Amino acid sequence: xxxxxxxxxxxxxxxxxxxxxxxxxxxxxxxxxxxxxxxxxxxxxxxxxxxxxxxxxxxxxxxxxxxxxxxxxxxxxxxxxxxxxxxxxxxxxxxxxxxxxxxxxxxxxxxxxxxxxxxxxxxxxxxxxxxxxxxxxxxxxxxxxxxxxxxxxxxxxxxxxxxxxxxxxxxxxxxxxxxxxxxxxxxxxxxxxxxxxxxxxxxxxxxxxxxxxxxxxxxxxxxxxxxxxxxxxxxxxxxxxxxxxxxxxxxxxxxxxxxxxxxxxxxxxxxxxxxxxxxxxxxxxxxxxxxxxxxxxxxxxxxxxxxxxxxxxxxxxxxxxxxxxxxxxxxxxxxxxxxxxxxxxxxxxxxxxxxxxxxxxxxxxxxxxxxxxxxxxxxxxxxxxxxxxxxxxxxxxxxxxxxxxx
Amino acid sequence: xxxxxxxxxxxxxxxxxxxxxxxxxxxxxxxxxxxxxxxxxxxxxxxxxxxxxxxxxxxxxxxxxxxxxxxxxxxxxxxxxxxxxxxxxxxxxxxxxxxxxxxxxxxxxxxxxxxxxxxxxxxxxxxxxxxxxxxxxxxxxxxxxxxxxxxxxxxxxxxxxxxxxxx
Numbered sequence: 320x321x322x323x324x325x326x327x328x329x330x331x332x333x334x335x336x337x338x339x340x341x342x343x344x345x346x347x348x349x350x351x352x353x354x355x356x357x358x359x360x361x362x363x364x365x366x367x368x369x370x371x372x373x374x375x376x377x378x379x380x381x382x383x384x385x386x387x388x389x390x391x392x393x394x395x396x397x398x399x400x401x402x403x404x405x406x407x408x409x410x411x412x413x414x415x416x417x418x419x420x421x422x423x424x425x426x427x428x429x430x431x432x433x434x435x436x437x438x439x440x441x442x443x444x445x446x447x448x449x450x451x452x453x454x455x456x457x458x459x460x461x462x463x464x465x466x467x468x469x470x471x472x473x474x475x476x477x478x479x480x481x482x483x484x485x486x487x488x489x490x491x492x493x494x495x496x497x498x499x500x501x502x503x504x505x506x507x508x509x510x511x512x513x514x515x516x517x518x519x520x521x522x523x524x525x526x527x528x529x530x531x532x533x534x535x536x537x538x539x540x541x542x543x544x545x546x547x548x549x550x551x552x553x554x555x556x557x558x559x560x561x562x563x564x565x566x567x568x569x570x571x572x573x574x575x576x577x578x579x580x581x582x583x584x585x586x587x588x589x590x591x592x593x594x595x596x597x598x599x600x601x602x603x604x605x606x607x608x609x610x611x612x613x614x615x616x617x618x619x620x621x622x623x624x625x626x627x628x629x630x631x632x633x634x635x636x637x638x639x640x641x642x643x644x645x646x647x648x649x650x651x652x653x654x655x656x657x658x659x660x661x662x663x664x665x666x667x668x669x670x671x672x673x674x675x676x677x678x679x680x681x682x683x684x685x686x687x688x689x690x691x692x693x694x695x696x697x698x699x700x701x702x703x704x705x706x707x708x709x710x711x712x713x714x715x716x717x718x719x720x721x722x723x724x725x
Numbered sequence: 726x727x728x729x730x731x732x733x734x735x736x737x738x739x740x741x742x743x744x745x746x747x748x749x750x751x752x753x754x755x756x757x758x759x760x761x762x763x764x765x766x767x768x769x770x771x772x773x774x775x776x777x778x779x780x781x782x783x784x785x786x787x788x789x790x791x792x793x794x795x796x797x798x799x800x801x802x803x804x805x806x807x808x809x810x811x812x813x814x815x816x817x818x819x820x821x822x823x824x825x826x827x828x829x830x831x832x833x834x835x836x837x838x839x840x841x842x843x844x845x846x847x848x849x850x851x852x853x854x855x856x857x858x859x860x861x862x863x864x865x866x867x868x869x870x871x872x873x874x875x876x877x878x879x880x881x882x883x884x885x886x887x888x889x890x891x892x
Binding site: 376382656661 | 749750751752776777778779780782784785788789790791799801805808810812831832833834835836837840844857858859860861868869875
């Protein structure tokens, strides 16, 4: 049955007087961050839901026209702040596509490890917050305990827990050391137990199943027509994963499976996310064990990376190269063209549409935000459900307000 | 359908000079005039198998080297069956930049077009609910245009102040 959106305002008239409006406001513990829903209710049944967004709009895309390709990574970090390094990897993936730079093998593997760590990070929050909103506090705490370990890994690699700004054009900010590798191995060893704990709490939990099974069903045709990607689409049967369909970084060498479901309800989305975490762990394990040696940055001759400190202080070429990349009006020579590139983040296809005008600053840096596109789906999913299902559906869509509004 | 066959089909339907093609890295682009873009998108969706709209965005080419028109609107289409992508580009100009809405074809175009309207002022005819989405309703400018400054024109400092005596 195709889903249709009702008019944005309820019809006026005497027969509609029993409908009442509830403001599920921007400040509410169960709306993940600042988004607003104006719900039209018939008793407890939702007749219509009109989302109102823009509370966190910070002009990220306008800033992208003023910051260069390495400075903008700090902004991109702050979009999907639940999986920050995934955004950075996506951004530099597209910038390197524009510049035609091929990364070193070690950099590819490290970026893959971080991309998968961030996928686990995001799914842990989504699952934990979904449980929290439905009343399961313990699962939330188990999930957040594991997220602390991922924050420790980010801190060891880049110095910052939350917004590492770790990637650069042509490589990474710095290489990882042996302590980091030991921490990563430790994470791979201890995560399955925490995952099993969360599964045992929620998978066959009567209350959780009653509140999520059959709620917010998205059919496969609607998922495609509404531009859904990621776990939201895969739980409806759309078998698309950019890691397998348009492989990038180290994914062609790795052995993992794409997780799909057919039911398309909140429970299916939860199960897809839980299993994707285990697949991500498999990928991390393979990458850590097979991490290639070598440099993380591309060769200095490509004129895209900063030379190391000894070269800058002790050779004129290094000094000039450093100057060229850091001073205004210089930096990278980009082609005068535009490109769209995307990676598979935890929320779906995070793409950037970059229009370059030859200078080191993007002319237009557009983000294709999966949260924005998925929140658009919300009114279609919630029609006919109860008020308490609003929270379940919102949690399963994993809408991150900073990516929604940018 | 592969790219060559798609371009052939578009050229025979709409005329060879209406359909310009280009390729860059792995993007394949088709540039069409604004009055034919809806028919092109319909043909691509219904006959060439591009069933998903991955992205709908715009850029203001006011300061771009070598640009002739001002607003470039881009549709990134995806075929879920074959995994192929196609970028459809069209150009609109001041005054009155208008395009037909793609919402009859893809429901996902709804909010994407609202954002292009909000940020650039491109009006989409036939859109079910074309109003501002990210900026507040009473905002008057279109912020992502190149002639709108980064720090705004003082809108953030001119909110109406309601004192305790008034409220």
